[in-house]
Amino acid sequence: MRPVALVDCNNFYASCERLFQPRLRGRPVVVLSNNDGCVIARSNEAKDLGIAMGAPWHLSKETFKRHGVIVRSSNYTLYGDISRRVMRILSTFTPDLEIYSIDEAFLGLDGFGDRLEAHAREIRRTVLQWTGIPVSIGIAPTKTLAKAANRLAKQGDGVRLLMTQDAQAEALAQLKLTDLWGVAGRMEKRLAVIGITTPLQLRNADPHILRQHAGVLLERMALELRGVSCVGLQNLVPQAKSIMCSRSFGRAVTTRRELEEAVSTYAERAAAKMRRQALCTATVQVFVTTNPFKTQETQYAASRTITLPVATADSAKLVNAATMALARLWRSGVRFKKAGVILLDLVDQSSVQGDLWTSPDTPRNTRLMQAMDKLNALYGRDTVTLASSGRKVRWSLRAEKRSARYTTNWDELLRVA
DNA sequence: TCTGGGGTCCTAGGACCC
DNA sequence: TCTGGGGTCCTAGGACCC
Numbered sequence: 001m002r003p004v005a006l007v008d009c010n011n012f013y014a015s016c017e018r019l020f021q022p023r024l025r026g027r028p029v030v031v032l033s034n035n036d037g038c039v040i041a042r043s044n045e046a047k048d049l050g051i052a053m054g055a056p057w058h059l060s061k062e063t064f065k066r067h068g069v070i071v072r073s074s075n076y077t078l079y080g081d082i083s084r085r086v087m088r089i090l091s092t093f094t095p096d097l098e099i100y101s102i103d104e105a106f107l108g109l110d111g112f113g114d115r116l117e118a119h120a121r122e123i124r125r126t127v128l129q130w131t132g133i134p135v136s137i138g139i140a141p142t143k144t145l146a147k148a149a150n151r152l153a154k155q156g157d158g159v160r161l162l163m164t165q166d167a168q169a170e171a172l173a174q175l176k177l178t179d180l181w182g183v184a185g186r187m188e189k190r191l192a193v194i195g196i197t198t199p200l201q202l203r204n205a206d207p208h209i210l211r212q213h214a215g216v217l218l219e220r221m222a223l224e225l226r227g228v229s230c231v232g233l234q235n236l237v238p239q240a241k242s243i244m245c246s247r248s249f250g251r252a253v254t255t256r257r258e259l260e261e262a263v264s265t266y267a268e269r270a271a272a273k274m275r276r277q278a279l280c281t282a283t284v285q286v287f288v289t290t291n292p293f294k295t296q297e298t299q300y301a302a303s304r305t306i307t308l309p310v311a312t313a314d315s316a317k318l319v320n321a322a323t324m325a326l327a328r329l330w331r332s333g334v335r336f337k338k339a340g341v342i343l344l345d346l347v348d349q350s351s352v353q354g355d356l357w358t359s360p361d362t363p364r365n366t367r368l369m370q371a372m373d374k375l376n377a378l379y380g381r382d383t384v385t386l387a388s389s390g391r392k393v394r395w396s397l398r399a400e401k402r403s404a405r406y407t408t409n410w411d412e413l414l415r416v417a
Numbered sequence: 418t419c420t421g422g423g424g425t426c427c428t429a430g431g432a433c434c435c
Numbered sequence: 436t437c438t439g440g441g442g443t444c445c446t447a448g449g450a451c452c453c
Contacts (some may be wrong), residue, residue, distance in 0.1 A: 012453095033421035040421070040453095056420035074421090101424095101453045184451060215427065217451085244423055251418075285447095293420055303447065340422085 003116055003139050003163060004233065005107040006146040007090060007123065009083075010134045010154065012103035013041035016082050017072050019132045028069045032057055035250065036073055085131050093123050098234045106143060108233050120159045139163065143231045144224035147181040148172065148199075168227065172199040182221055190214050199225065239348065240277060245270040246340025252291065253336040259288070260323060266341040267322035271315045274343055280313035283344040286325035291337035300336075304328045305344070313349060 009015060013031040018024045028045035032038065039055045049067050051060070057071070064071060083102045091097050096108025112119050120137045127135050138149025140162040152171055153160035162168045177183050177191060180199055194213050196202050202210075202218075203225035211219040220230045245266040253259050263286055274281065287303035304325040308317065322341050362370075 035419085035421075038420050054420080058419040061419095104453075182451065186450060215450090217427075240424085241426095242424070246422065248421065291420085301448090305446065338421095342423095 001141045001163070001227070002229070003109045003112070003141065004143055004146045004229075005109050005120060005123075005137055005139045006100075006143070006150045007105050007107060007127075007135050007137050008150050008154075009086060009103040010136055011041055011043050011047075012083075012133070013074060013079055014043040014046070015133050016075075016079050018043070019082070024070055028067060029072065030064070030069055031072050031074050033074060035248065037248070040074065082131060082133065086127055086133055086135070089127050089130055090123070093119070093126075096233055096235055099237070106146065106233055108235075109139065116163070117159060117161055120161075124158055134158070136160075140168070141227045142224040142229045143233075144181050144221055145227065148175060148179070151175065151179055165227070168225075169200065172203060172225065175199050177202065180221065180225075182217060187214065187218070191218075240279065240346055242342050242344045243270050243274050243277075243279075243346065244340055244342045245273070246287075246338065246342075248338045249336065253339075254332075254334070256330055256332070259330065259336055259339060260326060262339050263322050263326050263341060264319045266339065267319045268315045270341050270343050271313065271318045274346065275313050277346075278349050279346040280311045280349050281318075281343045281346050282308040282311040284308070284318055284321040284325060285342040285344055286322050286329060286339070287342070288326075288329050288336050288339045290335055297335065300331065300334050302329050311347065318343070 014029045017029060017031060024043075026045070027043070028049055028051070029043040030039045030046050030051060031041040033040045036057055038057060039051060039053060039060075042051055042053070046069060049069065051064075051069070057064075063069075079102060086103075087097070087099050087105060090105050090107060094107045094109060096110070098106040100106055107123075109116060109119065116139055120139060124135055124137055127133060135158070136150055136153040137159050138146045138151070138153045139160070140146040140149045145162050145168060148171055149160045149162040152174065160171075162171050177188050177197065177199060178185065180202070183191070183202075191197070191202065191214060194205075194209065196205055202222055205222055207219045207222055210222055223230050247262070247266070249262070253262070267284070283305060284307075285303055285305040287301070289301040290297060290299050292299065292301075306321040306325045308321055312318065326339075
C-alpha cells in the first residue's frame, strides 16, 4: 500500500494576505474575486461568522462591516509567488510530487513505514517556518481518501492518517457525501435516487450499479474509497488541453460592437498565453451568457466552435475565428453579461514539421528569410523554426490532431492562409 | 448597480458513412 | 403501407474541481 499525502494550504489567499499584514491575524479576513464580485477565500474567523464561499459582496457589505470583517481584493501575482515557494519546499521531501492546484499538492510517501506521521508533522512545521503559511496534511492509500483525511486534518491538529480500513470507515462516517472529492449537489441528488446518502454507502455500493446510474467517475470513486487506487500520481506537468480567457461584464452589454471588442481582447490574451507555452491550435470556441442571477430576465447561453484549416499561434487569425464564431451567437435584444474564448485541441508547436524546396536562383540566406516570412505569416511570429540543407528547408511547427492539416505545398499553404 | 476565472472529464445526440 | 443498423466522429452541454 503506497501512502499518498495531500498537503493543502489553509485558507490560502487569506493566509497570504496575512503574511505581510500581521494586523490581520486573529481577525476575520475575506478575499474577493476579480471585480470585487464575490468571496473566494475566508479566514477561519470569517468562516465562523457563517460567511459562505462565493457569497456576493454587494449583498453582504453591511454584515461584513458590522462584524469588522477585513476585505481584500485578490492579488494573484502574490499568491502565485508564495505558492511556488511552498511547492519548492514540498519537493525537498519527496521526488513524487504532483502540484494539483495553486494551494494543494499530492505527495507520494513511500518507504516511511511507521514514521509517516512524524514525517508529515515535519513537513508541516517546515512549510510554516519557512513561508508562514499553515498547511494541513491528510495521508491515505488513495487520493480520494487522502482528500477526506485532509478535511479531517483541518478540523483537528493538522495531520490525519487513514491507513487502515478501520480508520477509513470511522472517518467516512463523520463526513457528508458532498464532503467527498467529486460529489457536489447534482450528484448528491442522483445518488439519493438509488438510495445512497452517505460516504459509507457509496463505498459499499455495487460499482456496476454506480456506473449505470451515476457514471464512470463515481464507480472509480467507490473503489478509491475502498483503498483501491484508481487515480495515480502525476509528477510531470501535463500539457494544457485548453486555454481560456473570459470575463463577466460590469454591466449588461447589448451592442454587437462592444461584444466583439471584448471577445477580440479575450482571443488575443488566450493566444498570448498559448504562445508562452509553445502551443498552437486550429480550434477556437466562443461562449456568451446572460446574467443567470436575473431569473426574471430571458436567459441565453450558447457556444460556437470554429475550426481553422491549419493550426496557428497567430493572434490575428485566432481573433478572426473568434469573431466568426461570435457572429453565429449574436442576438440583438439580448443583455449579455459574460463572454469568453477557449482555445482547444492544443498541440506542441515543435511537434510538426515539414519540408519545402526553395528556388536555387536566389542566395541561401534570402531564401531562408523568405521562407521564414511566409511561415511567420501563416503560423504567427516566432512559432516556426527552420533548418536547411541544400535547397531543402525543414520547418517545424506542430502536428494537428484532427481538423488541421499541414502541407508542404506552398500554393496550398498560401491559399489556406 | 453590484454575483470570478480557469480548468478537466464525461455523455447525449446529431451527422455521416457504409 | 412498409422505410436498416452499426459504427465513428464531432459538438454542445453538464458536472465537477480549485
